[in-house]
Amino acid sequence: MRLHTVVRIVTLALAILSTPLATQAQPPVKVPRIGLLSPGSPPATSAPSPFLQGLRDLGYVEGQNIAVAYRYTEGNLDRLPALAAELVRLPVDILVAAGVDSALAAKQATTTIPIVFHSATDPVGRGLVASLARPGGNITGVAYDEGPEIFGKRLELLKAAVPTISRVAMLVGQVRAPTYDAGEKVQESAARALGLTLRYFSVRRVEEFTEWVFPAIKSDTHTIDALHAGGPTAGEHRRQIADFALQHRLPMIGLSRRIAEAGSLLSYGPSLSDMSRRAATYVDKILKGAKPADLPVEQPIKFELVINLKTAKALGITLPPTLLFQADEVIQ
Numbered sequence: 448m449r450l451h452t453v454v455r456i457v458t459l460a461l462a463i464l465s466t467p468l469a470t471q472a473q474p475p476v477k478v479p480r481i482g483l484l485s486p487g488s489p490p491a492t493s494a495p496s497p498f499l500q501g502l503r504d505l506g507y508v509e510g511q512n513i514a515v516a517y518r519y520t521e522g523n524l525d526r527l528p529a530l531a532a533e534l535v536r537l538p539v540d541i542l543v544a545a546g547v548d549s550a551l552a553a554k555q556a557t558t559t560i561p562i563v564f565h566s567a568t569d570p571v572g573r574g575l576v577a578s579l580a581r582p583g584g585n586i587t588g589v590a591y592d593e594g595p596e597i598f599g600k601r602l603e604l605l606k607a608a609v610p611t612i613s614r615v616a617m618l619v620g621q622v623r624a625p626t627y628d629a630g631e632k633v634q635e636s637a638a639r640a641l642g643l644t645l646r647y648f649s650v651r652r653v654e655e656f657t658e659w660v661f662p663a664i665k666s667d668t669h670t671i672d673a674l675h676a677g678g679p680t681a682g683e684h685r686r687q688i689a690d691f692a693l694q695h696r697l698p699m700i701g702l703s704r705r706i707a708e709a710g711s712l713l714s715y716g717p718s719l720s721d722m723s724r725r726a727a728t729y730v731d732k733i734l735k736g737a738k739p740a741d742l743p744v745e746q747p748i749k750f751e752l753v754i755n756l757k758t759a760k761a762l763g764i765t766l767p768p769t770l771l772f773q774a775d776e777v778i779q
Contacts, residue, residue, distance in 0.1 A: 479734055480514040482539030484531055484549045488521045497720040498543065498565075501727025522653040522684055527552035535560060541730055545723070547591070550575050554586055561739045564588035565726035566719055570744055579744040587739040588729055589722045590746050597750075599637030601715050604752065605673055605700045606641045607770050608713060608759075612673040612698065614644045616664050618688065619677050646671065653684050661691055674699035676706055685709040689758075696762055707753035707778060712762065717747030751775040 483498070490496060499509060507513040516537055518530035531552040534542055542562045544550040550564035554575060567575060568591045576582035579590070606612060615638070631647075638645050648660050664671055674697050676688050685701065689710030692699040699706075700713040707714035729742060755778040759766050771777060 478512060478514050479540040480516060480537065481730060482516045482518070482534035482537065482542045484518050484527070484534060484542060484553055485545040486520045486522065486524055486527065486549055487545070488519055489517065497723040498727055501724035502730065505727060505731045524548050524651050528555060531556035541733055543726060543730065547573055550586070558585060560585065561733045562586040563726050563729040563733070565722045566591045568592065576744055582742065582744055583740050585739050587742045587744055589725050590744050591717060591722070592746050593717060597716065598633040601675065601700055602634065602637050602641055602643060604713055604715055604770070605675070605698065606643065608766055609673065609698045609764060613642060614646065614670045615673045615675050616671045617645050617647045617675045617677065618660070619647055619649055656684065656687065665695065673697055676701040676711065685711070693758065693761060698762060698764065704751060704753045707755045710755065710758055712755055712758045712764070714753045716750065718749040718751050721749040722747060753778065
């Protein structure tokens with residue numbers, strides 16, 4: 448057999464033998480799994496949430512190069528610890544927590560899996576992070592901190608809309624912290640300056656609205672003449688609360704656009720959708736190797752005032768032009 452024929456045969460054999468070895472040397476690409484923990488309910492539409500849209504803008508598409516596991520409490524905050532533990536057991540590569548209660552449950556569930564929170568009130572005071580600049584540990588994200596002036600601003604807007612009000616029912620979450628109490632002190636000071644008295648109702652479960660909150664407010668409607676809806680439970684059941692307020696002719700202000708869309712007279716506060724979208728940038732950085740401890744906590748940068756004119760008409764309220772001029776959106 449000629450030498451060049453032998454060389455060709457050997458070369459061909461080596462090529463055939465090396466092909467499966469090269470294939471085996473390339474392991475399948477691992478798709479990262481994100482765990483999403485929320486105190487709310489699954490979205491009513493198929494449109495991507497602000498968080499998922501934020502991921503898309505960064506090149507991540509659910510079902511293609513990223514997977515998402517969802518857990519919703521549907522307004523029952525007591526379910527958060529169990530749902531957080533479920534996500535940890537899956538496991539997930541990053542746990543994204545919406546709101547401070549979800550973030551606290553996530554932190555209790557794991558000290559190793561990176562956690563990204565958004566819309567979390569006072570993360571330092573609640574013990575989520577050591578500081579905003581240096582979070583430490585396995586958790587970081589976007590805070591809901593409004594600043595002291597926002598506590599009073601919301602009451603000012605409500606008083607400007609309805610100058611005759613004097614006593615406001617404050618629907619709040621159950622979680623308390625020293626700095627949150629400081630926020631309440633600011634609210635109390637602003638209330639006194641506006642001639643308002645505040646009465647607080649802590650609500651953690653949806654059943655509490657019908658069990659005692661609504662009956663207590665109804666029995667006191669001769670003095671309570673307005674509502675302030677705050678806390679994740681109030682946000683999740685905003686339509687139920689807005690319907691109650693309208694039925695009893697109580698002007699209401701809430702913390703987010705969703706409250707006004709549900710029927711509240713006003714809403715003012717940080718943009719939840721903007722904070723949710725910004726959380727996606729943290730996920731991207733962590734997937735690329737960054738550590739949560741090294742990523743400073745960001746604060747709200749976008750605030751919005753939304754006015755529901757349909758509710759104003761239903762309540763027989765004529766809003767001053769100066770207030771309408773300030774609105775970022777007016778629902779007709």
